[in-house]
Amino acid sequence: MPTDIKKILAGDQLAGARLIRQLEDGDPSGMAGLKTIFAHTGKAFIVGITGPAGSGKSTLVSHMITECRRRDLKVAVVAVDPSSARTGGAFLGDRLRMGQHAKDNGVFIRSMATRGHVGGLSTTTREVVLVLDAMGYDMVMIETVGVGQDEVEVAEFAHTTIVVSLPGAGDDIQALKAGLLEIGDVYVVNKGDLPGADNEVARLKSMLQMGQKGEGSWSAPVLITVAVKGEGISAVVDACWHHRQHLRDRGLFQKHSEQQTLDLFQRLVMDLVGDKIFNDSHASAAYQTLLEDVKNRKIDVVTAAEHLVKNLHVII
Amino acid sequence: MPTDIKKILAGDQLAGARLIRQLEDGDPSGMAGLKTIFAHTGKAFIVGITGPAGSGKSTLVSHMITECRRRDLKVAVVAVDPSSARTGGAFLGDRLRMGQHAKDNGVFIRSMATRGHVGGLSTTTREVVLVLDAMGYDMVMIETVGVGQDEVEVAEFAHTTIVVSLPGAGDDIQALKAGLLEIGDVYVVNKGDLPGADNEVARLKSMLQMGQKGEGSWSAPVLITVAVKGEGISAVVDACWHHRQHLRDRGLFQKHSEQQTLDLFQRLVMDLVGDKIFNDSHASAAYQTLLEDVKNRKIDVVTAAEHLVKNLHVII
Numbered sequence: 001m002p003t004d005i006k007k008i009l010a011g012d013q014l015a016g017a018r019l020i021r022q023l024e025d026g027d028p029s030g031m032a033g034l035k036t037i038f039a040h041t042g043k044a045f046i047v048g049i050t051g052p053a054g055s056g057k058s059t060l061v062s063h064m065i066t067e068c069r070r071r072d073l074k075v076a077v078v079a080v081d082p083s084s085a086r087t088g089g090a091f092l093g094d095r096l097r098m099g100q101h102a103k104d105n106g107v108f109i110r111s112m113a114t115r116g117h118v119g120g121l122s123t124t125t126r127e128v129v130l131v132l133d134a135m136g137y138d139m140v141m142i143e144t145v146g147v148g149q150d151e152v153e154v155a156e157f158a159h160t161t162i163v164v165s166l167p168g169a170g171d172d173i174q175a176l177k178a179g180l181l182e183i184g185d186v187y188v189v190n191k192g193d194l195p196g197a198d199n200e201v202a203r204l205k206s207m208l209q210m211g212q213k214g215e216g217s218w219s220a221p222v223l224i225t226v227a228v229k230g231e232g233i234s235a236v237v238d239a240c241w242h243h244r245q246h247l248r249d250r251g252l253f254q255k256h257s258e259q260q261t262l263d264l265f266q267r268l269v270m271d272l273v274g275d276k277i278f279n280d281s282h283a284s285a286a287y288q289t290l291l292e293d294v295k296n297r298k299i300d301v302v303t304a305a306e307h308l309v310k311n312l313h314v315i316i
Numbered sequence: 317m318p319t320d321i322k323k324i325l326a327g328d329q330l331a332g333a334r335l336i337r338q339l340e341d342g343d344p345s346g347m348a349g350l351k352t353i354f355a356h357t358g359k360a361f362i363v364g365i366t367g368p369a370g371s372g373k374s375t376l377v378s379h380m381i382t383e384c385r386r387r388d389l390k391v392a393v394v395a396v397d398p399s400s401a402r403t404g405g406a407f408l409g410d411r412l413r414m415g416q417h418a419k420d421n422g423v424f425i426r427s428m429a430t431r432g433h434v435g436g437l438s439t440t441t442r443e444v445v446l447v448l449d450a451m452g453y454d455m456v457m458i459e460t461v462g463v464g465q466d467e468v469e470v471a472e473f474a475h476t477t478i479v480v481s482l483p484g485a486g487d488d489i490q491a492l493k494a495g496l497l498e499i500g501d502v503y504v505v506n507k508g509d510l511p512g513a514d515n516e517v518a519r520l521k522s523m524l525q526m527g528q529k530g531e532g533s534w535s536a537p538v539l540i541t542v543a544v545k546g547e548g549i550s551a552v553v554d555a556c557w558h559h560r561q562h563l564r565d566r567g568l569f570q571k572h573s574e575q576q577t578l579d580l581f582q583r584l585v586m587d588l589v590g591d592k593i594f595n596d597s598h599a600s601a602a603y604q605t606l607l608e609d610v611k612n613r614k615i616d617v618v619t620a621a622e623h624l625v626k627n628l629h630v631i632i
Contacts, residue, residue: 031618038616258611265610266594268621273589276625278582294581295574300354302347305584309592313629 005036011074011136013108020110023127034127037134042257044076044133045244048154049143050183051164056190059227060164060236061143065101067237068139076108076137078128080144080154108132126157126264139240155183159256160243162186162236165204168196181207184220186239192224192232218246277308321352327390327452329424336426339443350443353450358573360392360449361560364470365459366499367480372506375543376480376552377459381417383553384455392424392453394444396460396470424453442473442580455556471499475572476559478502478552481520484512497523501536502555508540508548534562593624 007015019037022030051057061077068075101107110132112125125142132140144154155161163184187208189200204222221239225232247253281287290307293299299307323331335353338346365373377393384391417423426448428441441458448456460470471477479500503524505516520538537555541548563569597603606623609615615623 035616035618038618039613042613261610261617262607265607265617265621266590268618269593269624270586270590272621272625273593273628274582274586276628277585277589291578291581294577297355297358300351301577301581302351302354302584305581305588308585309588312589312592 001036005033008033008037008131008135009040011105013105013135016108016131016135017110019131020128023124023131024112030127034130037131041130041133042261044129044137045139045160045240046129046158047139047141047240048158048161049141049164050151050154050161051188051190052166055164055166056227057143057164060188060190060225060233061141062100063227063230063233064141064237065107066230067233069101069104069106071237073138074106074136075139075141076132076135077110077141077143078125078132079109079111080125080142108135108137126260126267129157130264152183157260159247159253160185160240162188162240164188164190165200166191167194167200185218185243186236187220187222188225188232188236189222190225190227193226193229197224218243277312281308317352321349324349324353324447324451325356327421329421329451332424332447332451333426335447336444339440339447340428346443350446353447357446357449358577360445360453361455361476361556362445362474363455363457363556364474364477365457365480366470366477367504367506368482371480371482372543373459373480376504376506376541376549377457378416379543379546379549380457380553381423382546383549385417385420385422387553389454390422390452391455391457392448392451393426393457393459394441394448395425395427396441396458424448424451442576442583445473446580468499473576475563475569476501476556478504478556480504480506481516482507483510483516501534501559502552503536503538504541504548504552505538506541506543509542509545513540534559593628597624 004015004018008019019030019033021027022033024030049057049061058079061079065075065077101109110128112128129140129142142154142158144151161183163181163186165187167189181204187204189197189204191197201222201224208220208222223232223235223239225236227233244253247256287308290299290304294301294304320331320334324335335346335349337343338349340346365377367373374395377395381391381393417425426444428444445456445458458470458474477499479497479502481503483505497520503520505513505520507513517538517540524536524538539548539551539555541552543549560569563572603624606615606620610617610620
């Protein structure tokens with residue numbers, strides 16, 4: 001086993017960060033590293049945290065880290081960073097707030113740029129989480145901003161999803177929140193010392209009740225926090241671990257992890273297949289003619305696609 | 317040519333809606349229809365409209381329709397609908413506001429559910445736009461809500477992207493807007509009668525100036541509207557058509573359309589390939605063993621993917 005891999009499995013943050021960087025850069029050593037660590041993954045508890053900008057997610061996450069450390073749990077955070085070259089800034093402030101954990105070897109915080117995306121799960125998030133899993137973090141939190149397809153993706157990927165909201169927000173935020181009501185396992189009304197917090201809790205509870213899924217199913221709690229004061233954090237961490245136990249008792253934790261592995265497998269297959277088809281064909285004159293004919297609408301796009309795939313054979 | 321296709325090419329809304337429904341449902345007649353109409357596409361001007369919820373996009377769109385009709389342009393709108401079974405409602409109100417165009421055969425409005433997504437471009441949006449293109453609409457507007465990967469996707473797909481914002485919004489909205497500053501070709505500050513509209517325009521202009529791309533490149537205008545009163549709408553429609561002319565003068569309109577066709581081609585190829593690989597392999601015992609081995613981490617996920625793709629051959 002290469003020294004670097006040994007270091008990663010021992011939780012060495014420098015070695016872990018190097019592999020993560022290689023995966024993000026599409027460096028072939030990244031995939032080679034992933035092969036070696038894969039057998040050591042599948043243990044981490046993956047928690048997604050989502051909610052509108054301004055709801056105080058980063059502060060909540062920072063206090064959750066402190067609470068987990070108190071419980072002697074190793075924690076990693078992947079913050080999917082919506083900042084961009086031109087307009088970045090807001091997120092840097094969030095990162096600074098997490099500075100207090102910088103010297104704790106049981107904590108690993110990683111911001112991932114989304115390269116043209118504004119929020120959500122970047123392409124390599126799954127691979128990065130595998131690295132953190134192999135490094136021995138008990139809990140990996142994925143923090144995202146915004147609402148959209150991305151959040152649904154995070155919720156599908158995580159074992160447990162926390163949806164953060166805040167009291168008395170305007171209509172625009174209410175509309176944003178509506179879409180999140182189907183993906184949460186734990187709801188947190190942060191800034192709970194603002195007026196209207198109890199109303200917000202009641203509103204969420206009644207909306208959740210409408211969607212009740214019957215006996216034995218998980219009933220998502222609605223919790224109040226004041227993250228800046230560290231209030232209510234312990235209950236949030238408890239709720240996550242209760243949900244984890246709920247999944248384990250029903251064999252769903254294992255099932256979920258298997259599904260994630262299969263999803264990654266399919267994505268890797270499709271990536272490789274895409275490369276193979278489009279790169280291998282590229283030099284072919286017949287392929288170039290096909291492309292020209294599609295562009296000029298001499299052949300329709302569906303027939304052209306069918307034609308290409310017709311000549312493709314898989315033997316397994 | 318089947319009667320239905322003739323009707324679609326003549327702009328028959330009932331026939332068009334039927335083909336759209338078939339495409340959304342994954343009905344094989346949808347793909348068959350797409351084949352027949354494809355040669356008649358590539359003419360429509362595609363305009364994306366995005367911005368935070370509450371910025372008044374739907375009202376703006378409704379007035380833009382009126383303005384386009386005044387200019388004798390046929391207009392279609394695809395509203396990507398974030399409502400869901402459980403929490404739907406807000407968007408229905410928006411649709412009702414568009415009711416005034418219901419009896420105009422030169423206007424076609426279609427809401428698309430995003431099936432688990434909260435906003436953005438649904439999988440069949442490109443195909444639906446092709447149908448509207450074949451039906452002879454001069455301009456197809458795609459209206460989305462939220463910010464995220466989805467919006468970037470819409471911006472790439474559209475010839476011209478309008479980013480709508482509003483004055484004096486809170487920090488949360490400011491953060492949301494930041495991500496949109498790279499994708500707009502036309503900026504609209506709606507609710508321009510609210511205090512702070514001029515500040516908002518100045519702020520946007522100075523942010524845009526920082527990203528100036530040099531001589532001859534498009535300089536995105538920042539316009540003020542009061543959509544509920546129909547003010548400033550004509551200038552927005554003008555700006556879109558100016559941008560279209562800018563693209564045409566540089567051969568970029570054609571180039572953009574070709575790129576969209578190639579993107580659709582690649583996606584159709586990948587869909588077909590995915591079906592072929594995962595469905596065809598499904599019955600194979602060797603494939604099932606491979607999957608089990610990945611699940612149990614006897615083989616790593618990268619090697620397993622490589623193994624599957626190694627046996628795949630494309631002859632063109």
